[in-house]
Amino acid sequence: MRQTSIITNPKKSSKIYDSVNATLLIKGGFINQEAAGIYTFLHYGKRVLDKIINIVREEMDKIGVEILMSALSPFDNWIKTERINNVDVLFKADAGNEPTRKRSDSAYILQPTHEEMVTPIVKEFVSSYKHLPVAFYQIQPKFRNEPRAKSGLLRGREFLMKDLYSFHKDANQFKQYYAKAREAYIKTFERFGFKYNQDFFVVYASGGTFSDDFSEEFQLRLDVGEDLVFRVPSTNVCYNREVAPSKAVDPEIESEQYEMKEVFGEGIIGVDELVNFLNIDIRKTIKTLIYIVNEEYPIAVAVRGDYEINEDEKLRKVLKATTIRLATEEEVKMHTGCTIGYAGILNLNPNIRLICDESIANLTNFETGANKENYHLINVNWGRDVEKPSEFYDVKVAKDGDLHPSTDERYEVFRASEIGNIFDLGTKFSESFDLTYVDEKGEKHYVHMGCYGIGVSRLMGVIVEKYHDDNGIKWPKSLAPYDIHIITIGDSDDVMDYSKQVYVDLRENGYDVLWDDRLDLSAGEKFADSDLIGIPIRIIISKKTLESGSIEIKNRQINDIYFIERANLIKQVREIYDNLL
């Protein structure tokens, strides 16, 4: 493509956005922002998107059949699954309020995800075990009314997703398929140029609303990533922070047990304040919190002062509770006899069940609230001052420095950004839509479903976050809008002619080439532009090239510059290209 035949440089190129990907992609003319979280993909952006989509499609075609669903669904589908009330990002589409609301006979949900569509579609076709397993996928826009659309393409209100939905006789058939889908995902991400267990990882995460099992996330290591991954070095098993099993490193066990003391500390409530006030190691403090379980009864949960309670993924599961919540000020007073902040494990009302995190099991001379207004206890010791409780669990949020409980290795902890996920949907949706099949014996069962997502447009943003420098983007070769960028400096006939010849030669050799043939820009402007756009190989052709017979080539991925003989151009370009990321 000749650069004069497309428009590439937006006027507002000096504006800085809330993320690197937004700034570089908008400035570079890849995308245009229409509203918060809503973008148009321009020439370069569309080409990158197509490259992502083509790789995803080729790999998904091996495990499923592509379909194209509508964005609009009747309300009824969302009423059946009861998600009309639970999913808070739903867009409703209708004739609108005045001045546009003229008819009310047609109101729809704009799909934020397509379980509510695909399940009734499959019901039109599936009735027997012979039809299963079957899997459909789609690559198309989704709509989520995110309260805080942000970070460019990372969290949008309208975005492109690949979602695959699979349908099975039972959990066992699902698991077999799941293993295949997992492999297909790894292959897909490898084709983007990411290395498995080095650039990207399969990470256990919460199973969400539908399953007590973990789901799996595909996470790309990224310093500005929104997730924290805990990796077990010896096994490459990874956990998202929300589900990482955690073993705390104990502080030194003191051989001498000091005298237990009550300390008056009126208004000393928070852990940091307490540590300051008592001048003790935070790891020798115990935080005791009162929770209400299933809105029925209170419990006390004790954890080391430097940890937080993992309410949803750990505490709730330990309790097998439907709901848990922190007790109100009044409830705390009722159950402990004092205001929030003085609850502790000593003198606790014996009718209140005490759940202890393992982080406090081996403490000596530790602090705890006294269950007495304004008082803390210090130098408390198990056995001597209080009987060691019977229930120790891992109910804390993991943090950097923690050990993996099974291997006792210290986790490697790093930030990462989600690029894909896999969910076990169980029979949640087949029950809502009565999607059943008849087995070999003529018995009816609900279909077991799985769901597998890749945020296609999000991925484009994540890749820019990972591969860029101060001057612009550095695309992996599989996703670059073009393979090679020819920059012509000067407008003399011989320079233009030779540029054109190189342009044609490279295209004939199978490369996608962008040729900067613009005459009204300086060399400096063209180089800056080229760095910004980030095409992996740059070839500079000028008067000097013709005189010296040597062509300047830049590998944008590593910013190395080579000078090569004109006669060897194609051969050398191929060599550089083949060694690119």
Next chain:
Amino acid sequence: MRQTSIITNPKKSSKIYDSVNATLLIKGGFINQEAAGIYTFLHYGKRVLDKIINIVREEMDKIGVEILMSALSPFDNWIKTERINNVDVLFKADAGNEPTRKRSDSAYILQPTHEEMVTPIVKEFVSSYKHLPVAFYQIQPKFRNEPRAKSGLLRGREFLMKDLYSFHKDANQFKQYYAKAREAYIKTFERFGFKYNQDFFVVYASGGTFSDDFSEEFQLRLDVGEDLVFRVPSTNVCYNREVAPSKAVDPEIESEQYEMKEVFGEGIIGVDELVNFLNIDIRKTIKTLIYIVNEEYPIAVAVRGDYEINEDEKLRKVLKATTIRLATEEEVKMHTGCTIGYAGILNLNPNIRLICDESIANLTNFETGANKENYHLINVNWGRDVEKPSEFYDVKVAKDGDLHPSTDERYEVFRASEIGNIFDLGTKFSESFDLTYVDEKGEKHYVHMGCYGIGVSRLMGVIVEKYHDDNGIKWPKSLAPYDIHIITIGDSDDVMDYSKQVYVDLRENGYDVLWDDRLDLSAGEKFADSDLIGIPIRIIISKKTLESGSIEIKNRQINDIYFIERANLIKQVREIYDNLL
């Protein structure tokens, strides 16, 4: 693709829909209906869609650059063009009413067409004449809250469109580009297998709101088409009925002038009733209608009794009026002195301007209302009874039998269905968004825009309407979901092995092959299914094939059957395939 690996036969296959395309496409498993005018594209449907899209994309790439716009736009864009009030099919998207309306900070328009998006985008890039002309196109869903979604894929609420938008210095630069776009459209439709000026035609139509010039429609000849095309046989110039210039064939001129008479006809108002009552040729009656122009003054319009007035495209333009409307009963009474139905060209209030259609210019002994309650006049003659008016125009709706005024040829009139259109948008949108450029002399001008649409999913429906028989669809080869359908009858090893060999051979020869390898269906069921799906070539492999050495092949487009030697299979298939539509 092996048919056992996809699900193709919907359960509800006996249901009949409101159109042939809906019935065949749903029954055949190409699409699934989600709501009125909203469809999902299943495996076969997605493949047909992709074939349409690929052809469109290849041709559009020659005249424009592909981008992907968002479906959601801020309200503001539609306020700027004032179309928020005028376009009555707008979908509004927001957090919805209870129970889903939780936030009101985000409300958008779901684009029914993208002028409101593309114009501000181009404004980010274009400032100089050097940037022009430029053209962008998109292939993506559009949303129109049609009051009557109907006819399957022909009129939907969510549908796929290709829209190209072009930007120019002036009308002259636009016209040059327009000619190129027109050629690209003809080429595109030819690649679908349609013959220019035989299957499809470029048809003048109304320029719509933005232009007094005609727009051009691409119309596919189709008996159930929604449009009526008037073709001039000698030149292939075609008009949509709404703009077709029309010359009526005059009834015989009678040499004898009879005596003019007043006829009492109380309550005789409609033309048909009048013709019955008076027992005269309808072509000798004159209908006189009172209109109010620009809400300012009345006019009388007279046309032969067997014609209708073409208000919008002809009368309004003759009058250079902004608005015209039929006078109310009261207004008619005020201006003619009698109730509707007795207005005529004699005794007309001389202050009322009379516009006559040319169809009444050469009448003899004709009828007209008497401008007198309950009275008609018959045997009226120009000159003798009433002075021949000065203003004769073509203000009637053309009809079958009419002549083309310039060539005096009788039009060929046929039904057709729109498959594409081209609009001159002028500076309507660039004025709304202040999209300007600076010319060579440093002067600012508004950009001149054009717009070029192809209804991609609609086209799929139109093609089914055109190419089908009682048993199913007959796809043109360029759009068929597969090239060849292998039907295996019987499940013996040798039959299956040979089928597989043919399947592999044909694929290696570059054909897309669907193989009906299902074991639980009868031969009859498989043949019916295959006719329904409509893949152009069918190969039947059975025990008999192996015994006789001769393979049965069916050309589904013409339903011819051939028996060919096994050894010649590939060669013969190629011959049949190359001669397909």
